[in-house]
Amino acid sequence: MLRPLYWVLRWILALALLGFAVACLRVTFGPLATAAGWGSLAASVAWWIFVGGFFSRWLLARLPGGDPLELLDTLEHELTHAVVGTLTFAPPIALSATLRDGGEVELKRSNPFAALAPYCLPLFAGGLAVLTLILRDGWITYGRFAVAFLLGSFFWRLLREFHFGQSDFRAYGFVFSMFFIAGALPICLLGVADIAHLADIGWKNAGVVFTNQCSWIGSTLRSLGR
Numbered sequence: 001m002l003r004p005l006y007w008v009l010r011w012i013l014a015l016a017l018l019g020f021a022v023a024c025l026r027v028t029f030g031p032l033a034t035a036a037g038w039g040s041l042a043a044s045v046a047w048w049i050f051v052g053g054f055f056s057r058w059l060l061a062r063l064p065g066g067d068p069l070e071l072l073d074t075l076e077h078e079l080t081h082a083v084v085g086t087l088t089f090a091p092p093i094a095l096s097a098t099l100r101d102g103g104e105v106e107l108k109r110s111n112p113f114a115a116l117a118p119y120c121l122p123l124f125a126g127g128l129a130v131l132t133l134i135l136r137d138g139w140i141t142y143g144r145f146a147v148a149f150l151l152g153s154f155f156w157r158l159l160r161e162f163h164f165g166q167s168d169f170r171a172y173g174f175v176f177s178m179f180f181i182a183g184a185l186p187i188c189l190l191g192v193a194d195i196a197h198l199a200d201i202g203w204k205n206a207g208v209v210f211t212n213q214c215s216w217i218g219s220t221l222r223s224l225g226r
Contacts, residue, residue, distance in 0.1 A: 010112060014176060017183025019217075023210035024190050027202050046148040046198045053152025061156075071097065073157045077118040078103040084121065085114035112180055115171050119158060120184035122192055125150035129196035147196040151189065 061067040075097040082092040085107045097103035107114055125147050132143040169177040193199040 010172065010176065011179075013112070014179040014183060017187065018179055019183070019213055020206065020210045021183045021186040023206045023213060024201060024203075025186055026209055027206045028190060028199060046145060049145050049148040050152040053149035054156050055152075056149075057153050057156035061160075069153075073160070074098070074103040076123050076157070077161065078105045080118040080121055080123045081105040081107065081114055083123065084117035085111075088113045090114045110171060112172055112176075115168055116177055116180050116184070118168070119162060119177075119181045121188045122151055122154035125154055126188075126192045126195070129192045132196050144196045144198055147192065148198060151192065 057067070057069065060069060067073075078095050078097050082095055082105050085092055085105075088111050090107045090109045090111050092105050092107055094106045095104070128143065128150060129147045132140055132147065135143045164174070172180075190199060190201050194201045194203075
């Protein structure tokens with residue numbers, strides 16, 4: 001009886017996340033539309049450390065014995081399921097992570113946040129970003145650079161795990177999963193960067209842009225219905 005309602009609510013959530021992600025991206029990267037904006041990004045040390053994190057993992061994956069950090073990737077993936085599941089009232093019952101067989105986590109119940117969290121939330125980078133808030137002044141810069149490196153590493157893990165055969169996408173369907181991730185991923189990445197002071201998102205401005213977007217969509221739909 002309630003299944004259709006849950007389906008509608010899930011899609012409203014996914015579309016709302018996508019709309020807010022667009023608003024956040026517009027607020028954050030709008031100033032980069034100028035040549036000076038792109039120049040400031042190219043001059044950013046954190047940006048190049050992020051790129052270095054990504055390509056470091058690319059090089060490690062080509063070692064004769066395989067990527068020595070692959071087990072950590074598997075652990076992060078399963079821990080993200082478990083942590084987000086706990087925060088959304090779907091606590092884990094069992095969790096395993098092995099180098100040979102991959103990982104698996106069993107949750108008490110399921111929800112889109114817990115099921116799709118590893119493709120949206122960089123757990124290790126987010127945890128370190130929170131720690132930068134309490135680091136000594138002399139260590140803050142190094143902590144922020146470490147966050148940038150871990151974000152690059154997360155992108156490498158995401159590219160490796162993101163494929164059509166991924167079992168996590170089957171629970172709610174591939175199409176819904178793509179909409180949900182497209183909305184949640186930018187929000188999580190920008191949120192981590194904002195916590196570590198690698199970027200200034202301006203959440204209030206993003207909220208205003210999101211509201212304006214919703215108003216524009218509403219007026220457009222009303223005009224089409226006439």
